[in-house]
Amino acid sequence: MLSTTPTAASTSALALALRDHFSGVILPMWRGPGFNAALKLPFEALDVNHRPVPPQRYRAMACARQLFVSSQAGDAAHAHVLFHSLTRTFRDIHRGGWFYSVDAQGVPLDTTKDLYTHAFVVFACAEYARRCGSHDALEIVYGTSELIQAKFAADDDLLNAALTADFAKVTGLPAQNPLMHLTEAWLVARDATHDHAFDATLLRLAGAVSRHFVHPKSGCIAEFPVGTQGNRLEPGHQFEWFWLVNQAGPLFEGTGLAETVSRAFSFAQRHGVNERTGGVCASLDEERRIQDATQRIWAQTEYLRALAIHEEPTVRATLPRQMELFKQRFLRPQGWVECMTATGETARADMPSTTPYHLATAFNALPV
Incomplete structure (x- = not known):
């Protein structure tokens, strides 16, 4: 660990230390040992000694997240390589859309049309276009967004989570996580393009989430539509939605989401965060009992990001x-x-290529 006892260091000094670690340690990991120079794709994960975990697959979503990180970090050269790898490797030129994954040789492996993947393609290409001025990336933002609305559409403005490769059959019903990341993607696309057409699209999606996913007892946004057997509440996602809705400003007025995320933040902080360690648990059941006590790093970063913008001084303190x-x-x-684990043991030792996206978005939100 980097230190052993909490200090009274200023917020800005702590934020600087986190950003320095990111730029000095984490970014170089994925420019060097974490990047497969032959396939021009990020490996799925590195071990603690920065050796690639033997690859079984490469996911479009992982490549897209790395594209976002490089774009946001101002590494235009590496972002350019990742953008062309994304489009060359994962684009389904025959049936449209994007493959979920390719195998260790770069051959299509899982050809499912996955909403989560498509959302991250929009998200990363919008950021790449905004930072690097790519017209080709903007075309992908618009084309993939149109495809999502046409192919993934479900009842009452919801979107299905997964379809077969030819888009003919639904293999995954609407779920919270892909809808959240699509909201994130379209917010970035709206900023990148200044196109108000995204306003109406976002408003419909926010309304659908509010109608179908808000858990009445807690105010949390559940993982599956309310009434689904075995549903769960993830504290990290409540913090993530808190950030997204606040970023949208007045756009979501009338949907009820602003009130929902404020209530959900309080619930998640009260029941999902360990008071002593600050660790955010993975999930709660619908009766607010801890269902999965694992503390995943992405949930911790979402808590940091939500705290950084909370309007209550006592919370932000x-x-x-x-x-x-x-x-x-x-x-x-x-x-x-x-x-x-909840008691502080390492539950996963390797470091996935998808995590720098969570670190980057959190650290960039912290006060200077």
Whole structure:
């Protein structure tokens, strides 16, 4: 661990330390040992010694997240390579849309048409277009967004989670996570294009989420439509929705989401965050009992990001302590801890290529 005891360091100094670790340790991992120079794709994961975990697949979503990170970091050269790898490797030129994954040789493996994947293609290409001025990326933002609305459409403005390769059969019903990341993607696309057509699209999606996913007892946005047997509530997603709805400003007025996410934040903080360690658990059941006590790093970053923009001074005042606890518990001199048990043991030792996206978005939201 980087230190052992929480300090009273200022928020800005802590934020600087986190950003320095990201730029000095994490970014170089994925420019060097984490990048397969032959296939021009990021490996799925590195071990603690920065050796690639033997690849079984490469996912479009992972490539897209790395494209976002490189674009946001101002590494235009690497972003350019990743953009062309994304379009060359994962685009289904015959049936449209994007493959979920390719195998270790770069041959299509899982050809499912996955909404989560398509959302990240829009998200990454919008950021790449905004940072690097790519007209080709903007075409993908518009084309993929139109395809999503045409092919994934379900009842009452919802969208299905997955379809067969030819879009003919639904294999995954509407679920919270892809809808959340599509909201994220279209917010970035709206900023990148200044096209108000995304306003109406986002408003319909927000309304559908509000009608179908808001858990009445807790105010949380559930993982599956309310009434689904075995539904669960993920604290990390409540913090993520809190950030997204606040980023949307007045756009979602009338949908009820602003009130929902404020209530959900309080519920998730009260029942999903360990008061002593600051660790955010993976999930709660519908009766607010901890269902999965695993502490995944992405949920911790979403908590940091939500705290950074919370309007209540007493809530925001907890940010420095939370940043220090995060640094101690989840960052290592040569990387990070991906998953931890509630008692502090490492539950997953390797470091996935998808995680820098969570770190980048959180650290960039922290006060300077």
